[in-house]
Amino acid sequence: MIAAILSLTLLGLVLGFGLGFAARKFHVETDAKVAEIEALMPGSNCGQCGFPGCAGAAAAIADGSAPPTICPPGGKALVEAIAKLLGLSVDTSALADEGPKIAVVQEEICIGCCRCLKECPTDAIIGAAKQIHSVLREACTGCAKCVARCPTEALRMEPVPVTLQHWVWPKPERGAPAWA
Amino acid sequence: MGLMEKIFALLEPAHWGVHPDDKKRPAADAPVRRLPLPERLYVPLQQHIGAAARPIVLTGQKVKKGELIAEAQGATSAAIHAPTSGKVVAVGDVTAPHPSGLPVAAITIEADGEEAWIDAAPAQDPFSLSPEEIAKQVAAAGIVGLGGATFPSALKLGLAKKAKIHTLIINGGECEPYLSCDDRLMRDASPEIVAGIRLMLIATGAQRALVGIEDNKPEAIAAMREAVRPRREIEVKPVPARYPMGSEKHLFSTLMGQEVPADGRTTDLGALVHNVGTAHAVYQALGKGRPLVERLVTVNGGAVAFPGNLLVPIGALVEDVLAFAGLKETPARLVMGGPMMGSLLPHARVPIIKGSSGILALTAQEAGIAPAGPCIRCSSCVRACPIGLLPLEMAARIAAGALSAAVDYGLKDCIACGCCAYVCPSRIPLVQYFNHAKGELAAQARAQLRNEAAKRLAAARAERLEREAKEKAEAAARRKAERMAQKAAEAAAAAAKQAEEVA
Numbered sequence: 001m002i003a004a005i006l007s008l009t010l011l012g013l014v015l016g017f018g019l020g021f022a023a024r025k026f027h028v029e030t031d032a033k034v035a036e037i038e039a040l041m042p043g044s045n046c047g048q049c050g051f052p053g054c055a056g057a058a059a060a061i062a063d064g065s066a067p068p069t070i071c072p073p074g075g076k077a078l079v080e081a082i083a084k085l086l087g088l089s090v091d092t093s094a095l096a097d098e099g100p101k102i103a104v105v106q107e108e109i110c111i112g113c114c115r116c117l118k119e120c121p122t123d124a125i126i127g128a129a130k131q132i133h134s135v136l137r138e139a140c141t142g143c144a145k146c147v148a149r150c151p152t153e154a155l156r157m158e159p160v161p162v163t164l165q166h167w168v169w170p171k172p173e174r175g176a177p178a179w180a
Numbered sequence: 181m182g183l184m185e186k187i188f189a190l191l192e193p194a195h196w197g198v199h200p201d202d203k204k205r206p207a208a209d210a211p212v213r214r215l216p217l218p219e220r221l222y223v224p225l226q227q228h229i230g231a232a233a234r235p236i237v238l239t240g241q242k243v244k245k246g247e248l249i250a251e252a253q254g255a256t257s258a259a260i261h262a263p264t265s266g267k268v269v270a271v272g273d274v275t276a277p278h279p280s281g282l283p284v285a286a287i288t289i290e291a292d293g294e295e296a297w298i299d300a301a302p303a304q305d306p307f308s309l310s311p312e313e314i315a316k317q318v319a320a321a322g323i324v325g326l327g328g329a330t331f332p333s334a335l336k337l338g339l340a341k342k343a344k345i346h347t348l349i350i351n352g353g354e355c356e357p358y359l360s361c362d363d364r365l366m367r368d369a370s371p372e373i374v375a376g377i378r379l380m381l382i383a384t385g386a387q388r389a390l391v392g393i394e395d396n397k398p399e400a401i402a403a404m405r406e407a408v409r410p411r412r413e414i415e416v417k418p419v420p421a422r423y424p425m426g427s428e429k430h431l432f433s434t435l436m437g438q439e440v441p442a443d444g445r446t447t448d449l450g451a452l453v454h455n456v457g458t459a460h461a462v463y464q465a466l467g468k469g470r471p472l473v474e475r476l477v478t479v480n481g482g483a484v485a486f487p488g489n490l491l492v493p494i495g496a497l498v499e500d501v502l503a504f505a506g507l508k509e510t511p512a513r514l515v516m517g518g519p520m521m522g523s524l525l526p527h528a529r530v531p532i533i534k535g536s537s538g539i540l541a542l543t544a545q546e547a548g549i550a551p552a553g554p555c556i557r558c559s560s561c562v563r564a565c566p567i568g569l570l571p572l573e574m575a576a577r578i579a580a581g582a583l584s585a586a587v588d589y590g591l592k593d594c595i596a597c598g599c600c601a602y603v604c605p606s607r608i609p610l611v612q613y614f615n616h617a618k619g620e621l622a623a624q625a626r627a628q629l630r631n632e633a634a635k636r637l638a639a640a641r642a643e644r645l646e647r648e649a650k651e652k653a654e655a656a657a658r659r660k661a662e663r664m665a666q667k668a669a670e671a672a673a674a675a676a677k678q679a680e681e682v683a
Binding site for chain 2: 040041042043044045073074075076077078080081084100120121122123124138139141162163164166167168169170171172
C-alpha cells in the first residue's frame with residue numbers, strides 16, 4: 001500500500017517536472033492562432049489598422065491588444081470569421097460598417113503623375129506618365145492609401161453603389177408592421 | 181426510414197403546406213383582354229436570373245416588334261426583344277419591379293402604334309429540328325422560366341439533356357392564390373402548350389411528359405386532356421390543390437412519389453420541371469417565329485374594379501395595367517406575382533417583366549397589415565413548412581444575429597414560400613427574416629471572395645516588385661561588365677598603339 005502510494009507519487013512528480021521542463025525548454029514563440037488569423041485577413045498590407053501589415057494586426061488581435069474589428073477592408077465578414085476562430089462574441093450589428101468603398105479617379109484633376117500606382121497594394125490602378133489614371137473596381141480593396149498620395153486630390157473614396165443583385169432585405173424590427 | 185416510420189407514412193399522407201382561400205375566381209373565368217398599347221414601353225435589361233443583357237440599339241434608332249434589342253451576355257443570361265415597333269428614346273435607368281425600389285437599366289421605346297413585326301423566321305417544321313437547334317432557338321427567343329423564377333430556359337433544356345432525364349414535368353400547378361394566368365392559358369391555348377411540350381421533349385430527350393394541374397382548375401384539366409388525347413407520351417395529372425404545390429420539388433414528389441434531396445435537383449432524379457407558360461412560349465418562338473415579347477398577367481385584388489387576365493407587352497407600366505383594369509379604391513399594397521411569394525412594389529411606375537405573373541392591388545383588409553407580436557412557440561409554422569424546417573427557431577436565431585446557427589437549422593433549404601408567415605398567429609414576418617439572413621450570408625460570401633482575390637493580387641504585386649528589383653540589378657551588373665570590357669579593350673588598344681610607336 002505505502003509502496004504503491006510512494007511509487008505513484010514519485011512517478012507523478014517526475015513526470016510533472018518533466019512536462020514542466022519540456023514546456024519551458026521547447027516553448028515555441030509563434031502562436032498558431034496568429035497564422036490562422038493572418039490567413040483570414042485581406043493580405044493587402046494596407047496599414048489602415050495602424051499595424052505594420054496584416055501579420056502585425058493578426059498578432060495584435062490574437063493577443064487581445066486589438067479588437068477583431070480593426071480591419072476596414074475585411075468588413076463584417078472578417079470580424080465574424082475571426083470571432084468564430086477565437087470564440088469571441090462580437091455584435092456585428094452595432095458595427096459601423098458603412099459598406100464597402102472604393103477609390104475613384106476624378107479625371108479632370110488627374111495629372112498622370114503615377115504616384116498612386118506605386119502606392120496601391122493590389123495594383124488596382126492603371127495608368128502611365130501624363131495619362132489619366134483609372135481604378136479597376138474589381139481589384140480595389142478600398143484601403144485609401146492612394147488618396148493620401150495624390151498631389152492634386154484627384155482620388156476620392158466613394159461607396160460602392162447598392163445594386164439589385166447586392167441588395168439585402170432589412171432585418172424586421174420587432175413590433176413593426178409585418179411586411180409579408 | 182425505419183419500419184415504423186414507413187407504416188406511419190402509409191397511414192397518414194404527407195402533411196405540408198397550407199390551404200389558403202384561392203380567390204382565383206371571378207378573374208380566372210373572365211375572358212382574356214389585350215392591354216391597349218401604351219405610349220412608351222420600359223424594357224429592363226435584367227429580367228432573368230444571371231447577367232444583364234447587353235443593349236445593341238442606340239437612342240433614336242427605329243426598331244420593329246420582335247427585333248433583338250439586347251443580347252445575352254455570358255453563360256447565364258437571356259436575350260431581350262422589342263415588344264412593339266417604334267423608336268428607342270432612352271437607354272438608362274428605371275425603377276425596378278423590386279421591393280428595394282432600386283434602379284435597373286432599361287431600354288425605353290416610344291411606340292409608333294403600327295405593331296409592325298420583323299420578318300418572321302422562314303416557315304419550317306420545328307419538330308424536325310435537332311435538340312441542340314431547339315435549345316438554340318429557345319435561347320434566341322429570350323425565353324426564361326415563366327413560373328416566376330425566370331431562369332433562362334435554353335440552359336435548363338441543355339442541362340437536362342446532359343443529365344439524360346426520362347420525364348418532363350410541366351408545371352400547371354399555379355398554387356398561388358389570386359393568380360390565374362396559367363389556368364387561362366391552359367384553357368385558351370392548350371394545343372399550343374402541347375406543341376411546346378413536344379418540342380421540349382425533343383430538346384431534352386425525355387420519353388414522357390406529365391402535366392401537373394391542381395384540381396381546383398377543372399376547366400384547364402379538361403382542356404389539356406382534350407389537347408393531349410392524340411399524344412400517348414404526354415399525360416395530364418390532376419394534383420390536390422395545396423400551397424406550395426407549384427414548387428418544383430413538391431410537384432415532383434407528388435407526381436413521382438420520390439423526395440428530392442436537400443442538396444439535389446429534380447434532374448438528378450431524372451426529371452425536369454418547366455412551367456406551362458414556358459411551353460407556350462417555346463411553341464410561339466419555334467412554330468411562329470415570335471420571341472417572348474408579351475405575356476398573360478393576372479390583375480386581381482380587392483381594389484381592382486374588373487379583375488381578369490390581360491395580355492401585356494413586356495415593359496408596360498403597372499400603372500397602365502391598373503388604369504385599364506380600373507381601381508375601385510387606392511390599393512393599400514401593390515404586389516407583383518402572387519400574394520405568398522410575390523414582390524412588394526415601391527409604386528406603380530415600374531415595368532411588367534417576363535416573370536410578372538400577376539399584379540395584385542390589395543385592400544388594407546386583404547393585406548392584413550398589423551404589428552408583429554412575440555413568438556408564442558405554438559409551432560404552427562413547423563406544421564406548415566413544406567420543407568420540414570423549424571421556422572420559429574431559425575427566425576429567433578436570425579433576430580439575435582446568429583446567422584450561422586440559422587444555417588445549421590436548414591436556412592439554405594428554405595424556399596421562401598411564405599407558409600410559415602401565413603399561419604403565424606403573431607404575424608411575425610418570418611420570410612423577411614429568412615430573406616434578410618440569406619442576403620446577408622451571400623454578402624459575406626462575396627466579401628470573402630473579394631478578400632481572397634485581394635490577397636492574390638497583393639502576392640502578385642510583391643512578386644512583381646521582387647522580379648523588377650532583380651531585373652534591375654541584373655541589368656546594372658551587365659552594364660558594369662560591358663563598361664569594364666570596353667575599358668579593357670581601350671587599354672589594350674592603347675598599349676598596342678604605344679608598342680607600335682616604340683617600334
